Amino acid sequence: MNVERDRLHRALNPKTVVVVGDKGPNYQWLSNMSEFTGQLYSVQLDEKEIPGIEEKGIQNFKGLMEVPGDVDLVVCAVPRQVTPFIVADAVKKGVGGVAMFTSGFVETGEELGAQLQEKIVGLAREGGLPLVGPNCMGVYNRRLGVKFTNNQEQGEGGEISVISQSGTHGIGITIGAQNLGLAVTRTISIGNAAVLNEADYLEYLRDDPDTSVIVMYLEGVRDGRRFAKLLREVTRVKPVIIWRGGRTKAGAKAAASHTASLASDDAIWDALLRQAGAISADSLEEALDALQCIVRLPRSSKRGLALIAMTGGQSVAITDQFEKGGFEVPELQQKSYDRLGEFFITIGGSFRNPFDAASTIGRETDNLQKILDILADDANIEGVALEMQARDFDQGTERVDGQVKLVQQYRERTGQPVVCLMPEGSPGQMGPEVVTAARYYVAKQGVPVFPSFARGAQALGRAVRYWQWRDETGT
Amino acid sequence: MADIITAARAEGRLLLTEVESKQLLQEAGIPVAMAHLAKKPKKAVEIADELGYPVVMKIVSTDISHKSDVGGVVVGLRDAKSVRKAYKEMMERVTEAAPNAKIDGVAIQTMAKQGTEIIVGSTTDPQFGPVLMFGLGGVFVEVLKDVSFRVVPLEERDAKQMVREIKGLPILQGVRGQEAADLEAVESLILRVSDFIETHPEIAELDLNPVFAYSDGALAVDARIVLTEPNGASA
Numbered sequence: 141m142n143v144e145r146d147r148l149h150r151a152l153n154p155k156t157v158v159v160v161g162d163k164g165p166n167y168q169w170l171s172n173m174s175e176f177t178g179q180l181y182s183v184q185l186d187e188k189e190i191p192g193i194e195e196k197g198i199q200n201f202k203g204l205m206e207v208p209g210d211v212d213l214v215v216c217a218v219p220r221q222v223t224p225f226i227v228a229d230a231v232k233k234g235v236g237g238v239a240m241f242t243s244g245f246v247e248t249g250e251e252l253g254a255q256l257q258e259k260i261v262g263l264a265r266e267g268g269l270p271l272v273g274p275n276c277m278g279v280y281n282r283r284l285g286v287k288f289t290n291n292q293e294q295g296e297g298g299e300i301s302v303i304s305q306s307g308t309h310g311i312g313i314t315i316g317a318q319n320l321g322l323a324v325t326r327t328i329s330i331g332n333a334a335v336l337n338e339a340d341y342l343e344y345l346r347d348d349p350d351t352s353v354i355v356m357y358l359e360g361v362r363d364g365r366r367f368a369k370l371l372r373e374v375t376r377v378k379p380v381i382i383w384r385g386g387r388t389k390a391g392a393k394a395a396a397s398h399t400a401s402l403a404s405d406d407a408i409w410d411a412l413l414r415q416a417g418a419i420s421a422d423s424l425e426e427a428l429d430a431l432q433c434i435v436r437l438p439r440s441s442k443r444g445l446a447l448i449a450m451t452g453g454q455s456v457a458i459t460d461q462f463e464k465g466g467f468e469v470p471e472l473q474q475k476s477y478d479r480l481g482e483f484f485i486t487i488g489g490s491f492r493n494p495f496d497a498a499s500t501i502g503r504e505t506d507n508l509q510k511i512l513d514i515l516a517d518d519a520n521i522e523g524v525a526l527e528m529q530a531r532d533f534d535q536g537t538e539r540v541d542g543q544v545k546l547v548q549q550y551r552e553r554t555g556q557p558v559v560c561l562m563p564e565g566s567p568g569q570m571g572p573e574v575v576t577a578a579r580y581y582v583a584k585q586g587v588p589v590f591p592s593f594a595r596g597a598q599a600l601g602r603a604v605r606y607w608q609w610r611d612e613t614g615t
Numbered sequence: 616m617a618d619i620i621t622a623a624r625a626e627g628r629l630l631l632t633e634v635e636s637k638q639l640l641q642e643a644g645i646p647v648a649m650a651h652l653a654k655k656p657k658k659a660v661e662i663a664d665e666l667g668y669p670v671v672m673k674i675v676s677t678d679i680s681h682k683s684d685v686g687g688v689v690v691g692l693r694d695a696k697s698v699r700k701a702y703k704e705m706m707e708r709v710t711e712a713a714p715n716a717k718i719d720g721v722a723i724q725t726m727a728k729q730g731t732e733i734i735v736g737s738t739t740d741p742q743f744g745p746v747l748m749f750g751l752g753g754v755f756v757e758v759l760k761d762v763s764f765r766v767v768p769l770e771e772r773d774a775k776q777m778v779r780e781i782k783g784l785p786i787l788q789g790v791r792g793q794e795a796a797d798l799e800a801v802e803s804l805i806l807r808v809s810d811f812i813e814t815h816p817e818i819a820e821l822d823l824n825p826v827f828a829y830s831d832g833a834l835a836v837d838a839r840i841v842l843t844e845p846n847g848a849s850a
Contacts (some may be wrong), residue, residue: 364742368766399736399748400820402762408740411764413775612772 143294143340148270151237152279152326152344154212154286158204159185161218161242164192169215169241170259171196175285175294180388180473181207195293196240200294204229212236213286215278216328220256222242223274227260231267232489238264238271239278245332245347247275257334264335267390276331277307280314283323283350293318298325300435303341305330306385309357312423313383316428319586322435325350337362339370346374353379353434355427359386368412376615379434382418383427405554416572417609418603432588437557441608442468442522446515447494449527450501455494458561458593462525465597466604469493470520483507490589507541512550523552525596528560530570530578540578544585557603559596582599619816620842629819629842630677634722636838640823643811645804647823647835650722656702660695662723665690669693669705669726672701673837674709678716680839689691690726699722727836730827731796733806735743737767737812737821739843745812751783752825759783774802787828798827804833819843826840 157176159169160183173180182193182200194199201207204214214235216226220242227389230238245257257274264271272278277288285294289311300317302324305312310329317324325348328341330592338361347353354374362368374380387406413420419434421427445467449455459469472480472493480491483500484507488495491511495571501508513519527549532539562579564572575591583588590596616625618636631639637647651666651832652675653659658753663670674687686708689701690824702721709718740746745768750762763777789795804826814817820841827834 226833361742364740365744368743399734399822400738402747402748402756402760403738403740404763406741406762407762408743408746408766411746411777412743412766414776415765415769 141268143336143344143346147236147268147418148336148344149236150341151235151239151270151272152213152328153284154178154236156181156209156210156211157213157215157286158207159215159217160184160204161216162219163194164189167192169198169217169288170198170381172287172290173215173285175287176292177283179209181211183207190566203451204233204235207233210234211234213279214238216240216242216274219392220253221257224259224263227263227267227269230521231263231269236270237351238269238273239269239276240274241276241278242273243275243331245274245334257332259328261334265483269335272328273331275336277310277329279309279329280324280327282326287329289315291315292319292327293323294483294609295323295486296562296578297614298323298350299352300324300355300431301345301348301353302327302355302357303330303338303345304328304357305333305338305359306329306357308407309383309385311313312424313355313357313427316424317431319583320428320432321586322336322431333362337367339363339367340594342367342370342374342380346370346377350377353381353431355381355383355431357383357385359384360485369418371412371416371418375606375609376613380418381421381430381434381602382413382429383421383424384413417606417613419606421423421602425595426598427453427591428500429595430602432583432590433557433599433603436586437559437600437603438551438555439607439610440523440555440557441604441611442556443467443604444520444522446518446521446524448473448497448511448524450496450498452490452496453488453610454527455496458525458527459494461597462592465601467597467601472515473518474522478516480511480513483510498529505539505546509542509546512546516550516554521556523557523559523600525559525561525594525600526595528562529580530562530575532570532599533578534574537581540582541585544582544587547587548585558582558587559600560587561591561593561596562589563592620815621830623842624845628677629844630680631683631840631842632675632677632719632722633673633838634675636821636840637835639840640811640835640838641806645811645823645835646833647838648724648727650724652720653702653723654720656699657703659721659723660698663692663698665722670698671724671726672698672705672768673700673722673724675719675722676709677719679709679713683841684717685709692726696846708790727827728754728829728836730829730834731793732825733787733796733801733828733833734762734822734824735808735826736823737808737818739770739819745816745818747777747805747809747812749801750779750781751786755781755783755810756806756824765809769803770798770804771806774805777805778802790836794830797831797833800833801826803827804835817842 155178162169282298307329485499487500682765743765750756765781823835
């Protein structure tokens with residue numbers, strides 16, 4: 141659809157929201173909007189439902205046309221057969237847009253569902269109405285407190301935007317990011333994407349000053365040619381992480397030509413994401429892991445890392461994973477070895493890269509600081525992966541705070557990425573509850589942290605490949 | 616060039632012959648071993664005399680998609696006599712293997728010097744439209760499926776990467792004393808094919824199989840073009 145950007149902007153950043161067709165006992169949609177900073181109204185015809193709505197202090201009207209003033213966003217939760225009337229009214233009233241929660245359209249595979257979708261799509265197109273969905277969770281806007289689930293945060297800030305073909309995964313990415321202290325500006329659950337498609341939303345986010353990183357969950361796209369072209373443009377300006385679901389080798393036809401027989405859906409998607417410089421993820425964890433590195437770390441495409449593990453065994457394991465992730469573990473400069481030799485405890489430890497450092501770092505952070513200072517001065521080192529200890533976290537945050545502070549100082553001083561690894565079951569570590577709590581605590585301090593070496597290596601690898609792509613395209 | 620496609624359309628054909636395909640490709644600046652149509656043995660000999668021996672003879676029929684499966688390819692014909700003999704025998708073999716196929720004649724082309732076999736092809740993805748494939752020829756594509764894809768149009772960096780993405784890259788770079796292939800020529804061929812496909816949405820599938828990569832240059836030795844269904848064509 142040829143979207144009028146201003147109108148879509150109104151729908152995604154509404155001052156006035158009308159919820160149509162919400163129902164008790166929970167009044168899910170009106171409750172979701174309890175922190176909405178703008179004007180909220182309800183439209184409900186059902187006499188049984190109206191008292192419950194008014195009890196919440198929300199003014200109810202019998203029809204959309206009766207609502208006073210401009211309406212920016214209509215959240216539509218009516219039964220499917222009523223949707224054409226709501227869309228017609230929305231067009232007549234000139235609302236910014238409609239987010240249609242109602243389902244039962246083409247996704248059912250039924251004739252009636254398909255006909256109804258065709259009808260609302262026709263009405264919306266004719267009226268130039270941006271319609272989000274149907275069959276979706278709609279629109280979340282952090283700053284304005286427009287939500288589609290209660291645990292989405294309301295507040296200032298946020299630079300990440302999420303587009304999801306699945307409502308569940310839209311929520312999963314948003315809440316998952318929040319848990320890591322990463323604020324999501326907006327999430328759009330696009331459902332059947334019948335009027336506005338993936339490319340329309342991507343185009344909006346490209347030009348959205350409140351979005352600096354985009355995360356998408358996609359199973360397929362409707363306007364593939366435009367999407368492909370657009371994606372190549374957007375990634376030159378902002379990182380785009382794409383978690384693709386429903387990966388399948390199917391789609392490759394038993395065709396006469398070699399090319400057609402090998403061109404599976406999966407192969408083409410992989411090629412496109414690589415070609416377009418998008419960051420590819422296969423799961424929620426991979427998407428969130430990459431997001432931590434992209435949002436938190438300075439831009440760097442370099443691969444020479446210092447690996448600091450706490451024991452000999454872990455120093456082997458961390459090296460295996462980071463080498464597998466495409467990183468190098470270079471020798472340090474001689475002057476670094478000289479300086480390390482002055483204090484490093486080499487009985488039961490080693491300062492050859494990778495480091496086996498528990499005996500040196502011990503309970504104090506002084507020696508970790510010394511090590512990081514030396515690495516910062518070493519021309520061979522372009523980033524650090526540190527096995528961080530959760531020791532004593534059940535007693536207080538002090539020890540972890542000390543390590544976080546050193547990591548942040550190193551990052552600021554060198555402009556290099558640092559990732560932290562807090563795997564369970566490391567020697568000297570606490571029980572899993574404490575390690576997990578410590579990990580989320582560290583993430584919220586702004587330091588990327590991962591529950592395994594492998595995940596940390598893969599995540600940093602994704603970020604580094606993206607920045608390399610930006611370097612190569614001169615953007 | 617539109618004439619070839621228009622003519623095929625007029626005949627209700629989707630498959631272009633090798634001769635037609637190569638003509639289109641040559642006009643688009645893609646290096647191909649040109650093939651010339653001969654409908655009679657005498658003409659075949661004339662063409663061979665003109666091109667110089669040895670030559671290759673291949674069956675020309677829009678009903679036959681894979682020529683070698685029906686005995687429709689003979690290489691290394693060294694003189695006029697062997698061309699005449701090959702013509703007669705090929706007609707007998709093909710008629711027996713594919714009795715219902717309408718045969719236009721044979722294509723005669725210069726026997727290209729052997730190079731490293733690669734494949735460059737395109738197909739139409741239901742979501743993203745035309746896509747390009749690159750791989751090493753023969754067993755590498757058929758058994759190991761060691762290929763790389765890109766969505767059309769390609770940029771220079773895409774061609775560079777797709778050539779370097781395959782596991783068999785060392786073979787192109789020269790192993791066991793073999794000369795290294797001219798990767799720049801391969802990349803340039805890929806980019807020209809991308810342009811060609813982009814400007815011709817009426818092409819649904821293209822296989823250049825094999826292309827010979829040499830230490831200096833690259834040459835498409837066989838070519839096959841399939842058009843989109845007349846009404847299914849969308850730009």
